[in-house]
Amino acid sequence: MxxxxxxxxxxxxxxxxxxxxxxxxxxCRELNLPKTTVWEYMQSMTALGLLRRTARGRYRLGWRAxxxxxxxxxxxxxxxxxxxxMAKLVEEYSETVQLVSRYRGEVVYLxxxxxxxxxxxxxxxxxxxxxxxxxxxxxxxxAALPPGEVRKIYADVEMQRLTENSIGSLAALDExxxxxxxxxxxxxxxxxxxxxxxxxxxxxxEYGDVTWALSMSFLEYRLATQGEMYAQAVVDAAQRLCHPTxxxxxxx
Numbered sequence: 632m633x634x635x636x637x638x639x640x641x642x643x644x645x646x647x648x649x650x651x652x653x654x655x656x657x658x659c660r661e662l663n664l665p666k667t668t669v670w671e672y673m674q675s676m677t678a679l680g681l682l683r684r685t686a687r688g689r690y691r692l693g694w695r696a697x698x699x700x701x702x703x704x705x706x707x708x709x710x711x712x713x714x715x716x717m718a719k720l721v722e723e724y725s726e727t728v729q730l731v732s733r734y735r736g737e738v739v740y741l742x743x744x745x746x747x748x749x750x751x752x753x754x755x756x757x758x759x760x761x762x763x764x765x766x767x768x769x770x771x772x773x774a775a776l777p778p779g780e781v782r783k784i785y786a787d788v789e790m791q792r793l794t795e796n797s798i799g800s801l802a803a804l805d806e807x808x809x810x811x812x813x814x815x816x817x818x819x820x821x822x823x824x825x826x827x828x829x830x831x832x833x834x835x836x837e838y839g840d841v842t843w844a845l846s847m848s849f850l851e852y853r854l855a856t857q858g859e860m861y862a863q864a865v866v867d868a869a870q871r872l873c874h875p876t877x878x879x880x881x882x883x
């Protein structure tokens with residue numbers, strides 16, 4: 632990998648809704664890089680529009696980062712059909728529904744539709760990242776990988792735990808992923824947010840590779856009475872989304 636590109640990507644990855652602003656010193660401490668190096672990178676990224684400098688001398692994501700994000704969303708082969716299926720689920724069940732992808736040991740939220748009333752899940756905003764081992768969508772995506780690849784992901788990375796219920800060891804994760812494969816869907820019971828559950832099913836691309844996961848979040852007390860119904864609805868919707876490109880070509 633090109634070193635400069637890798638470092639620039641690491642800088643961009645620091646920005647989130649929780650921490651939207653960073654100083655050069657903050658980035659230095661977080662990434663353990665020399666101040667002169669970080670300053671040069673952030674100046675170049677600002678000139679390119681990837682970052683912007685505020686009046687207080689701090690940095691935020693710039694217009695080009697926003698533009699690239701919109702283009703990625705608009706040109707995605709899954710975004711359009713996913714939103715149709717997601718809207719149907721939200722309308723029928725009045726729960727929050729998300730479309731998720733994975734990068735290494737994290738999941739990234741690509742699309743989200745919340746009901747007009749009821750509980751809104753703030754941690755799953757579009758563009759946010761969460762540990763894959765804690766989320767239903769992450770487990771649905773990890774379960775599609777060979778066991779050896781899952782071990783490589785966590786070989787030098789400590790598993791993050793968001794609640795006391797989060798999986799924190801490779802042995803526990805292996806056991807959970809086996810259960811996911813057997814069920815056909817993944818479950819998060821207060822592993823990401825206390826009091827919340829989530830059900831997720833895998834979505835494959837036109838080549839048969841599991842690239843995304845469709846998930847539904849809901850209050851934990853509904854799991855006992857409505858969990859099976861939610862799981863079947865999410866699995867059915869995810870299956871309809873598989874091979875979206877082929878389906879669109881056939882419909883033209």
